[in-house]
Amino acid sequence: MAKIAFILLCHKDPEAIVKQAQSLTAVGDCLAIHFDARAPAAAYRQIRSALADNPNVVFPKKRVRCGWGEWSLVQATLSAVEAAVEAFPRATHFYMLSGDCMAIKSAEYAHEFLDRRDVDYIESFDYFKSDWIKTGWKEERLIYRHWFNERTAKAAFYAMFEAQKRLGLTRKIPDDLDIMIGSQWWCLRRCTVERVLGFVRRRRDVVRFFASTWIPDETFFQTLVRHLVPEPEIEGRALTFLLFTDYGMPVVFHNDHYDLLLGQDFLFARKISPHATELRRRLGVLYSSEGARFRDSGEGRTLFEFLTAKGRIGHRFAPRFWETESSLGRERALMIVVCRKWHVAKRLVERIRQVTNLPCIDYLFNEEATPLPDLGGLQSTLGKRHRHRRALVRMLFDYYETDRLIVCLDPANLDLLEDFCRDRAQTRVLEVECEFADSYLVGQAMRMGLAGDRTPPETLRRLLPTIRNDMMHESDRIRDGAFDNLLRIREGDTPDVNADPLARFLGVPHDKAREIAETHHLFAD
Known part of the structure; x- marks a missing residue:
């Protein structure tokens, strides 16, 4: 036998x-x-x-x-x-x-x-x-x-x-x-x-x-x-x-x-x-x-093919499954890094990935070119990602076979942040507070199409306070959102001070969090 x-x-x-x-x-x-x-x-x-x-x-x-x-x-x-x-x-x-x-x-x-x-x-x-x-x-x-x-x-x-x-x-x-x-x-x-x-x-x-x-x-x-x-x-x-x-x-x-x-x-x-x-x-x-x-x-x-081919639950004209199945999963932890300076957030999550081996996704709702696995076309455009946000994140959890996932969000995406924080999943938010030099704000104005190479200096001087206030307003809106698990690290704080919120955000020991907080040129432009 x-x-x-x-x-x-x-x-x-x-x-x-x-x-x-x-x-x-x-x-x-x-x-x-x-x-x-x-x-x-x-x-x-x-x-x-x-x-x-x-x-x-x-x-x-x-x-x-x-x-x-x-x-x-x-x-x-x-x-x-x-x-x-x-x-x-x-x-x-x-x-x-x-x-x-x-x-x-x-x-x-x-x-x-x-x-x-x-x-x-x-x-x-x-x-x-x-x-x-x-x-x-x-x-x-x-x-x-x-x-x-x-x-x-x-x-x-x-x-x-x-x-x-x-x-x-x-x-x-x-x-x-x-x-x-x-x-x-x-x-x-x-x-x-x-x-x-x-x-x-x-x-x-x-x-x-x-x-x-x-x-x-x-x-x-x-x-x-x-x-x-x-x-x-x-x-x-x-x-x-x-x-x-x-x-x-x-x-x-x-x-x-x-x-x-x-x-x-x-x-x-x-x-x-x-x-x-x-x-x-x-x-x-x-x-x-x-x-x-x-x-x-x-x-x-x-x-399975018969049920899923319809893309609907129960009735021919019922809502799509991604409109009714709203939970990412009660046992899952979604960790969101919110930062206006994308290069700073990317530098931070790359270091987190190296130290913790957690799967980290850059600005998937902001950059079309963000590297993503093939999820049947759902990831193909920013419009689809926004429209089917929870289905997309659920599939990323499944793809990486993990219960813990880190993603980056621009602070302007307050609607996405509020949506994910209402989920039954354990959602934690880390706001990365950066200082904004005038040179950075000038570059931001050009990226937004508000200024160009030939914009007069006096026009830029009048424009910069408005852009700075807009960024501060985004941060205020996040604080006013009263999110349960909102943590914050600041460019002006020492690595030792920033290590504590990082440790709580990632659920890692303080020494590992400090190793991340000490990342060389973390906040550099």
Whole structure:
């Protein structure tokens, strides 16, 4: 009978990881856990301590700092696979999971399912001929080298791409490989996994190639399996049920999706909401049950497409979902940096990003060119961003898979500030008070079209007090708004004084906040 060694990649929620491990191993299956090295060491120790007496759990010798779209995800997977192959010699199948996955069938059913056919289950479509990539880069993922993370070092990521493109620094794809693409959630036989590991040891040139491609977790195993395994032994599908919205965001399942999930022709599902405690409990009990019978209706995708294609709730002419679903999420924290001097705010959030690794977005409601992920076109114009502001921010939370997000706002956007502060989410506002020299106000007048290169000095002298008063009025309006969580740092205060409101705004220790407040030339023009 099949014996599964699960390869679990995770980065948060140690209590849930422990429960997941206990549930999967209770029926005799095995588990190799890679816990992201970026995550707190205390959380990792908690998992290891809780599972120390479980002989069916193993950890890789080295943890990898993982980043979305990076080779590090493949490296972490390989490390966990190697640990599982060595620790569990009787394992017949190796199944990729994340901390958001849960079984939607019993272990008894899963083992019988895998015993029926001697094949590998992995999505593996032709990279260039298939339409697996719906939007964005295709060939560019492969022929250019990508050394930076697109989410945490966006400027460097795109600067390196543009430099290579301008200089014509493309590279060849390995001649003997047909690049394939598909979901990273696969289930492979032991013989296939051993072939892949052997290939990795022999062909360092191929590893080097994939190590600098973009999003290699969608191409590395998919390509190698097709290269190493005869086609009749590959079933081109994943065994993990997942859905994506029209905006490319993964659909999250909640307590009321239990019956729908059990009706799908899959063994696991992703993503299960961390707040769906009842669904998680019921699915955990299900996996260890015996004698359960399942009727696969397979209506999940069709039902989802039918409901969402209308873009409306309940009735044909009801309001759009983004007009009625107003909450960003009660458990989420939206942190808003408000500053008239955009370059100061950008400098500040870049330093915050470096020190805390929190996702930070520049003036997304003010600058059309602000780098944003593809959210199905909702981000394409400033008009759309303003009109569907909450839907946009919700999708950014989902895209970055985070409960904490920082955005920048111009103080003139008081309507946006009031709207977000009325949300059920935890909204905190940091006003950055700057001093405005006459030279800055002259430049501001030119940017606003109120003055030009030939404007007489006496006209500028009459204009500057008006612009200065307008900026002061914006600050007064924010103070009059009586926002609950309004904090303030000032250009005239010392880093030590500014560190206290920064610490409360970010929820970080005082020493980290001081490190941010001491940013070199933070307020310089």
